[in-house]
Structure formats: C-alpha cells, structure tokens
Amino acid sequence: MPLSRQESERYSRQLIVPGIGLRGQAKLKNASVLVAGAGGLGGVVLAYLAAAGVGRLGFADPGLLELSNLNRQIFYKTRDLGRAKVRLLASFLKDLNPRVRLEPLRLKLDSENLAPLLKKYGLVADCTDNFEARFELNKACVRAGRTLVHGAVYGFEGQLAVIAPRGGPCLKCVFPHMPPRLKGYTPAPGPAPGAIGAMQAAEVIKIICGLPHLRGRLVIYDFAHGAAHSVRLKRRRACGVCGKRDEG
C-alpha cells in the first residue's frame, strides 16, 4: 500500500533509515501493540510508537493522574490531575498522530483479562510498575505466543529485555523469585524511565520492521555512571512458566 503525500512527509526522516524504508513503514502501519501501564515508561513508549505510525495501539492502566506522577510523566498536564490517565494519553496521542488507532483500556491487567486481550495485539510492551503485574504479563505472553519488550527502572538504573515466546527464556527464567517488598516508593528520577521507555520503543520498532534486536538479552543501564551491562539470558529447564510447555 503506497503512502499518502502527508504520510511520506510525516515519516520522511525514518523512511531513510536503513532497514525501515517503505516496507518497514507498511509493517508499522499494519502492526498492533499493547502497552501495559501508562506511567513513566508507558507514555514514552506510546508517544514514540504513535509518532512512528504504528497502526493500532492498546494501552491499559486503571490509574488517575496524581501530582507525584509529573516529575517523570511529561506527557500529562498539571491541570488534568485526578483524571483517568488512559483518556488523557489518548488525547495526547491523537494530537500527535491522528492516523493511529487508539484503544485506551481503563483497567488493571490480570490473568483473566490478559488472555483475550493478547489475542488482539501482535506485540506487548511491559511498562507496569510492580512485580505481580510483570510476572502475570510474562506468563500470559508465553502462553499467547507474544513477544514481550520488558522495561523497568529503579533510581538512575534501568533494565531492558526482549522476551521471545517460543522456547524461552522468559522473564521468570531470569528472575525466578520476587524480591522482598520494599518499604515506600521506588525512586524515580524522570530521565530514567524516559530513556528506558525510548529504548523499549526502539526495540518494538525494530522487531516490527524485522531489524536486529535484543531478543534473548537483558541489558542493565546504569545512568549514574554512564555504563551498560548486557547479559545473555538462559532458559531455566525448571522454569514454571516457559519450561513445562515444551516438556508437556
């Protein structure tokens, strides 16, 4: 399908990226992505995916905008405190790129609603803010055969991974056990989720366009010291999530 003149101009700077081009742009237009969480990571991922022309974007978050979100969730406005975040984000994304189909979901993702939802999307970005949701999403993606682009932050540190569904390794292979619950809030300087969210969006775009990506690797970004550490993920044979399927 050829691009309209408007589209050719809108996407002109990415059409000249080796590996994207017209073919990649068409793949982006035909793609659908579910973004779990509309916080510091989710908003950034969505902004870049909408801007890049991903055809259909679903995004789920039950929350209302709070004042303490605004040090990092820069796509919201102070005057909108107390309003549903997915609605606010939908309006922001529509202004950014009216051609993208937006599916805001004001709900908390769980094992029940994830299974039917994942059928409707080709790819998932994990932008949630708690371990329970992250491991639920990992399990659902393994079951549904969806690639999961994982991003998470703690202070000036971030983790990024691409979890491919068939054959693992999955998130639970890397992190088989949850750490003890921390007291208080997770430290979150704005640029850390901004950077990791942008990297998640880059992985999603590369996966859709068929470019080399982080599959099977976890990268730890240390913004405090300008360092990165890349780990090759290994499948745990005893993994309760991705292990049993193959053996059974």
Added chain:
Amino acid sequence: MVKITVMVYTTLRARLGFSRTELEGGTVHELLLKLAVSGMTDISKMLFEDDGAVRNHFVLTLNSELLDNRKTKKVKVKAGDILHVFPPVSGG
C-alpha cells in the same frame, strides 16, 4: 586468590555505599562473603539465606554469563573477571 571487579545495583548499592569494588578471592562464593562486609553496612542478611546460599531473587553474572545461585562455591574466578549482582527492578 585473584583480584576481580564486582558491580552491584539498586538496594545493594544504597546499603554498601558503592557501585563497584575490587575484591580478592578464589570462588564467587568467597567474593560474595567479602562483598557483604566491605561497605557502609553489613549486607550479609540481605544477600544470603540462613543456610548460606545466595538469596534467590539476586541475579549473578560472571563475565556476562548467568550463574546458578546455589553453585557459587564451585565457580572459580580468574584475574580480571567481572561479577555483577543485581535484583529485578519493577519501577515504571
């Protein structure tokens, strides 16, 4: 006994007061025992179970390869190795 670099993250960093250190030891387990008492606060309880195994939510990598937390006594290190110790993070 050889000297290797140890990098720690998140809560370990906060408790130890550093993100990177050089320690001497023969196995990963020896290095972790030293790590636990090498910073601002003693993190032995945070890092090890009562039976001495490394707590299972921490991920260990030696030269970017994942280690089995229960086998750290068997993993010998050589000069210049880099050991990373990190937990999962969940902020978003």
